[in-house]
Amino acid sequence: MGKKILLEHINVPGINTLEVYRQKGGYASVEKALKTMAPDAIVEEVKKSGLRGRGGAGFPTGMKWSFLAKPEGVERYLVVNADESEPGTFKDRYLMERIPHILIEGMITASFALGAKTSCIYIRGEYFYVSRILEAAIAEAYAAGWLGKNILGTNFSHDIFVQVGAGAYICGEETALLESLEGKRGNPRIKPPFPAVAGLYGCPTVVNNVETIASVPYIVMNGGDEYAKIGIGRSTGTKLISASGHINKPGVYEIEMGITVEDFIYSDEYCGGIINGRKLKAVVAGGSSVPILPADLILKTEKGEARLMSYESLSDGGFASGTMLGSGGFMVYDETTSIVKNLYTFARFYHHESCGQCSPCREGTGWMEKILHRIVEGHGKPGDVDLLWDIQRKIEGNTICPLGDAAAWPVASAIRHFRKEFEEYINHPERIKDVKHYYSVHQLASV
Amino acid sequence: MSKEIKFNEETLALVDKLINRYPAGKQKSALIPVLHIAQAEFNGWLSSETMDYVASLLKIKPIEVYEVASFYSMFNLKPVGKCLIEVCRTSSCWARGSEDVVRYLEKKLGIKEGETTKDGMFTIKTVECLGSCGGAPMLQVGAAFHENLTLEKVDAIVENYKSIGKQRSYTDLDYKNTI
């Protein structure tokens, strides 16, 4: 069993309540931070820990915190990004639903380090029931004096509220999230300025993912160095992986970074292998935006080394033969899966979620979806694969926010590794007619 | 249907409470939460009258409300059934049979995706990833997630909502006490 930091007590009955959470040592980091540490010292520990943003980009958290501008007399904000909308990702929901206090504890400690009087959890609208769980937990924390005025008798006062979104993937992009929080359309802002300088209401703001903030209590309690010992290389600590697709045990797993991908897929501790003992065809390792890899490249790098669950190992080989850890949305596809049809679901997703502000993404995502749609319907044209390749290339890097890249990469990687399959669809539409390229619910029911 | 578009005292107090959590002059931040409440209270969708009312409550221009309401996929700008069945169709759900679920629902309810049953009870909609890939295939009705679907489960879900006569919406989640 690997080291567990976030999910250690996940199966303790009542861990969602403040009482049980306290019995398991909860909120100790608030006490330690407020009573014995200077804010900058906490930032230092987080820097030392090597903790990287768990939302997908993997940016060093301590560094992000140290960029926060601190002009006199101006409010600062911490905003927790619980918009979790990257297909394949459901770890934050699991964490907030089961153990909401770990997030609240992390927020209080982090806000103390950043000097924020108010922090907010921006949660996607579809997770409405989770927002109720969080609000109940926040109410408990207020009642017990962990929130509100002069926490633990110190000068530090803090308020937290939960803001629900209303269905827009783009609000996971931090500046779109801030726009949404200000009651506007979720249109990403043009940067600079970055939120660290001008974020919510124009004030310096840090936006962090749920899992990132939930990791802070451990770092404060045990020190950054101790946290950095977990994991491998620059991939320190543990990571929540949302495992889904054609595996025997879908779910959220906390892994110590550095275990092999093979172990993660096939061991009973994690995914438990492929359904019905079928062969592995491909994996999307870090949420829909990251490149899809065929079985041979996800299990071993191009150099033949075992691929590990870490930022560095997953991206080994660049986009030519590697991928990214991303948000940890690990989607597994068996030999029956149609990569073309699967890509179509991704293209449809990005088309649906493009905000429409900038031309390459607004027009390009719809165009790609239309081409893929005609290919899966058996009406693909000979030049379609090259056209798709060219469109994604013209979107990538030319948009206001990363959604353009996120829409382009799945298309590029599917063509890169599975070009033959696309050509089969286009050249022999009769062969794909009436074939179901996914598991039917009947087949699953019998597993 | 033609209920007057106006919140009751209790809801108005809640709107005030929401506005108060933002700095002075930033009451527009309450727009999305208030639209959720308005949609739940006024027949599950946002008419232009409802949106104008929300604009007046928050002292913003009506166009600012239309812009926002039309951006987010959870806001319905047209009437929907009492139970909005939203089936996830993105990768992991697709790979585990969500298309079967949609076809089955369509057959069972006698309507196509995007349509509402004649009795105004159900609307079927396909939606993008709801963050429940581990429970694929899944669907959402109102605020409730239904995961690891089989066709038998779909039957039971539909029957259940038929007997209750409505979805568990945002207003049913006791939001008045917790916000």
Place this chain on the structure above:
Amino acid sequence: MPKVTIDGQSIEVPDGTTILQAARMIGGENVPPAMCYHSKLKTSGGYCRTCIVKVSKGSDKDPRPMPKLVPSCRTTVMDGMEVQNNTSPEVLEARRGVVEFLLINHPLDCPVCDQAGECHLQDLGYENGAANTRYDFKRRKFKQIDIGPYIKLHMTRCIMCFRCVKVADQITDNRVHGMLNRGDASEISTYIENVISNDFSGNVIDVCPVGALTDRTFRFKSRVWFTKPMDAHRNCTKCSGKVTLWEKGEEVLRVTTRKDKWGESEEWICNECRFEKKHINDWVVEGPRHIDPHSVISLNHYENVAAKLKLDIAKQQKQLASKK
């Protein structure tokens, strides 16, 4: 004063100048095209991506190149910055891509569009586009609507530059139109039937780079290149009263703001001047409006004919010289 080099030409500019503004100060062929940026509108720009350039050197202090192409209209110049526009094949390729994206859903109805001849998308397509389209799906269509007695909204032609929204926000006191829906279903609309009635609302017509917002009082009256632009003014209590009249014979067919060489309005005008003063006697005519020779509007205008003749003669002399 920071110094920036664009396609090999250097200039010193005031702090806070953007790459696009610096390029315009240098002038000539190397100015990036811009569709959504407008010098008189705050926070405009950054959306259309036509003005993207490559920053091959960030500054003297931090010489690293910027990792992606950047919108020149929203990127501030740093001292020692080096920028590539026309000298970068990568930029030209990406710009061709942007032009293609802007055109895939455009109706290409120039023959019946009042904007033809002064349309930024026409110029952009002519200068940076391909002759053929690779898009073979149905194009997006919207219904044409009249927003009030003066303005026609032909949403199908819109390229989402946001300029008209910013005009309504920044120079009128009650914005009733905005961006609705999202992605490629986005549209400029009033949502419910609504009239844009503010005194300065007519300016949305002048900032529209395409034919999405046009003047109903000028609708189908004439192709713009058959009209003569004349600068004129009148005493107006609401605005500066400085306008351009578009005449055909003695008739004033249209009144617009005066536009600079980048096609951007110099000073806003009120609706009374624009829509209700259509008689030559309403105005003090100053003289012909200078129109950039590259525009089709300049066709047959005497000052430009003379200029063109000069150019042709110079060209021929050059050719003769090179033959010798």
